[in-house]
Amino acid sequence: MDLPVIDLDIFLHNPQDSPQVQAECKRAAEGLIAYGALVLHDSRVSEDDNATFLDLLEDYFAQPEATLKRDERPELSYQIGVTLENTEKPKCAVDEPCLDVIARLEPAERPLDVAGHAPDPKCRFFWRVVEKPPYETQFPGLNAPNVTPEAPGIRERWTPVMDQWGSSMKNAVSNLAEMAAIGLGLPAETFRDAGRYGPHLLAPTASDLSKYGAKDTVLAGFHTDLNFLTIHGRSRYPGLNIWARNTGRRIAVKIPEGNYLLVQAGKQLEHLTGGLVKAGYHEVVVNQATIETIERRKVERPDRPLVRISSTFFWHLSSDFDLVPIPKLVEEARRLRAEGFDLGRDEGRDVEYAPMKVGQQVQSELKHIALMAS
Numbered sequence: 001m002d003l004p005v006i007d008l009d010i011f012l013h014n015p016q017d018s019p020q021v022q023a024e025c026k027r028a029a030e031g032l033i034a035y036g037a038l039v040l041h042d043s044r045v046s047e048d049d050n051a052t053f054l055d056l057l058e059d060y061f062a063q064p065e066a067t068l069k070r071d072e073r074p075e076l077s078y079q080i081g082v083t084l085e086n087t088e089k090p091k092c093a094v095d096e097p098c099l100d101v102i103a104r105l106e107p108a109e110r111p112l113d114v115a116g117h118a119p120d121p122k123c124r125f126f127w128r129v130v131e132k133p134p135y136e137t138q139f140p141g142l143n144a145p146n147v148t149p150e151a152p153g154i155r156e157r158w159t160p161v162m163d164q165w166g167s168s169m170k171n172a173v174s175n176l177a178e179m180a181a182i183g184l185g186l187p188a189e190t191f192r193d194a195g196r197y198g199p200h201l202l203a204p205t206a207s208d209l210s211k212y213g214a215k216d217t218v219l220a221g222f223h224t225d226l227n228f229l230t231i232h233g234r235s236r237y238p239g240l241n242i243w244a245r246n247t248g249r250r251i252a253v254k255i256p257e258g259n260y261l262l263v264q265a266g267k268q269l270e271h272l273t274g275g276l277v278k279a280g281y282h283e284v285v286v287n288q289a290t291i292e293t294i295e296r297r298k299v300e301r302p303d304r305p306l307v308r309i310s311s312t313f314f315w316h317l318s319s320d321f322d323l324v325p326i327p328k329l330v331e332e333a334r335r336l337r338a339e340g341f342d343l344g345r346d347e348g349r350d351v352e353y354a355p356m357k358v359g360q361q362v363q364s365e366l367k368h369i370a371l372m373a374s
């Protein structure tokens with residue numbers, strides 16, 4: 001993987017105006033602009049916490065469907081609790097600009113399949129890791145309280161494990177948001193403050209590999225995330241592909257062992273930067289490496305459910321925040337686009353980033369992916 005590796009430790013242990021911190025922040029911003037993604041190193045993050053989290057979620061999703069269904073909240077657009085398989089549609093299957101993006105990719109770099117228009121065979125759990133706003137939100141539905149599963153053996157473990165891993169990921173990604181702001185020439189707190197009361201979600205997805213383990217199965221179709229920044233811990237099974245914006249190349253993600261995480265830009269970051277940073281496209285598929293891991297896991301841990309859990313956290317801007325592109329970055333985005341065009345890089349039609357509340361942007365995205373009734 002040729003993604004930049006950004007060291008959060010440098011940022012945490014040196015004065016903000018020191019040359020090392022300034023340089024590392026610049027690299028973070030450049031990584032997000034060029035790739036829409038980067039690898040983040042944070043010594044505070046523990047691989048053991050990730051493993052404990054993955055074990056819990058494997059056990060949770062191995063429960064009968066009828067038990068899982070009790071944790072569904074369709075009336076809240078599934079923005080809390082569980083979403084069962086074949087509910088969410090990959091946005092690309094219904095979105096024309098996204099189909100344009102695919103058409104512009106070299107055929108060898110295109111995603112596995114988006115023409116099927118089928119919902120994703122993945123389940124997910126949304127667990128909020130939030131700070132309560134000191135004001136009434138205009139979007140209570142997007143800020144509903146957590147659902148705790150009730151099954152004995154899971155219930156007792158749930159909250160501490162989810163909160164421990166959730167806050168590790170949240171700390172890492174909110175510090176990276178500060179680094180990105182500094183690297184873009186903005187005050188450090190710009191993004192962090194805008195997301196202070198965001199409905200951040202620890203959002204593991206689960207794919208049953210005993211059912212959906214055949215090569216080239218699409219577990220999550222080609223799409224971008226609707227939030228600000230997404231951060232991933234290591235999954236036990238490979239299969240996540242991301243697309244680097246500047247080259248259009250597909251990159252199979254391999255997060256190094258240790259205290260490393262993958263960060264990807266989402267739609268809110270794209271909107272706020274006027275397209276200077278673009279939300280990163282990705283998919284999750286069953287590839288040869290996934291199959292080899294399945295076979296190995298069957299031998300090494302025959303007692304464990306064959307479920308691929310993604311260790312994902314969605315960092316959001318606050319629902320009531322005004323999502324308006326920052327003028328200085330809009331200028332920079334224009335310059336970069338013109339420069340890319342001169343180099344023969346066609347990024348398609350100009351996108352208009354209309355001012356709106358973050359909550360409105362989220363609701364409109366949810367309608368697109370079939371989680372919210374229009």
Ligand SMILES: [Fe+2]
Binds near residue numbers: 223224282
């Ligand atoms: Fe995603």
